[in-house]
Amino acid sequence: MRKFKEFIIEKLILACGVASIFFVVLIFLFLVKEGLAVFRSVSFSHFMFGHKWYPISEPPHLGILPLILGSILVTIGAAVISVPIGVGCAVYIAEIAPLRVKEILKAGIELLAAIPSVVLGFVGMVTLVPLVKNIFHLPTGLTALSGSVMLAFMAMPTIVSIAEDALYSVPKNYKEGAFALGATHWQTIWRVMLPAASSGIVAAVMLGIGRVIGETMAVMMITGNAAILPKSILVPVRTLTATVAAEMGEAVVGSEHYFALFAIGIVLFVISFMINVTADLFLHRRP
């Protein structure tokens, strides 16, 4: 009887173990189930590279190029800001900060990661948006730039914590060897630690960017949501994620609009899947 009970429990544990695989597959299947239907009315290339996103006009124009470019623009802006700052902060925490400061900084970074994106979006709306508007004398501060700055802050915790881990896991004798040769601390960091931790840092940057592409609420609140081809970083844009979040509420289940939003979901899923798998390869690369 006990044997039987344990047999059942172990099977249950196995089932939970593979549940993650099950859920990933399930997410993909349901996105595909609802999303692929859009290609009955619009061709794949038209969907991906069409210049017009007018989902509720008659007939609807379902080209997501403006949205893709919006996402790319905001993401590049966020990466330019967050990568140097994030990696710099990681080096500071891992190498320079005294132990007590280090603990406090790490807790602070953790708290930043915990702030809900809708709260950051709200703060961005009331502080950053008017600031951008005044500095650049724009008709509106709801621009790609505002989004980039805010998103940079959401990418930083990811970048800092993973890059810091990577630096931390560099074998101690690398550093000691460099010191023994008379290198300064900075020379050691620059020539030894950073190269040795490079694959982890690349992974950190990729995961940070993945976070930016997938971020929804803050972006929806402060980028202005104009689904047009962006000409500069100082105009309103609309990202893939914000489009789904803003329009799904009004889309009728089973309409072309509904299918198109799910197709955007497939695009987002595929992007995040590729980023995560590549980052994972970098993280587990044996030096």
Next chain:
Amino acid sequence: MRNPYRTQAVAFFFLLLATLLIVVPVGLVVVIIVQKGLPAVNWTFLSDIPRQGMRAGGIFPAIIGTFYLVSGAILFALPIGLLAAVYLTEYAKDNLLTRIIKLAIVNLAGVPSVVYGLFGLALFVVFFKFGASILSGSLTLGIMILPIIITTSREALESVPASFREVSLSLGVSKWQTIRHIVLPNAIPGILTGTILGLGRAAGETAPILFTVAAFYLPQLPGSVFDQVMALPYHLYVISTQVPNVDEKIRYGTAFVLLALVLFMNLIAIVIRSKFRKKKKW
């Protein structure tokens, strides 16, 4: 030749600057919200329903809604996540299946939150016909926080020394009994940390509940798991972008309550973790 110490001083200055560029704005965000939000929070604000088109009154239904959603999510995610962690630490061999499971967890953690919303809509709301309801929202949030629970529980289980298991097994105790009576009790603080972090994440997310549960305005409390509810993060989104002329105080107050809730949970998690690390006898 350049003086290497001078280069070092310049470099360290920039690294410090980078750190400050993260820390100072974060501090500012928290300070702004506390400073402007705290005065708006009083008992009426916390216990009253929103009135006059959400331009007055309180946020009670949103607090209750978030409470229901978060409880539901953890009820779903904790057992599955914990057992998955047990599988990975105690049973999994170093093979392809384990590698794929780990990759799946990483991917689950990386799926954009709005995609979870789409998934919840397609599976729970439409396919299972749960409708927009607490059930759909909780399950969606539950799947979203699964990776957090698995990863932290796994760390907790792995930190229990192998010798504990060996002694137990050598006494003729079965594997499951060892896990149940030796490994799990020693890992409880770590598991608790993960659970609280998961709770905090579920409480703050908006995109997954947009189409699966969140109600724009619904002053009465839910009667069953098939009802819609208001939720704090969605309520903050609504009053800051969808409803014009909402008093600043109400917006900041709502942001404060949400932020305080999430940061408080994270703080508890951090405290439990550091206490546990200090107390560890092995």
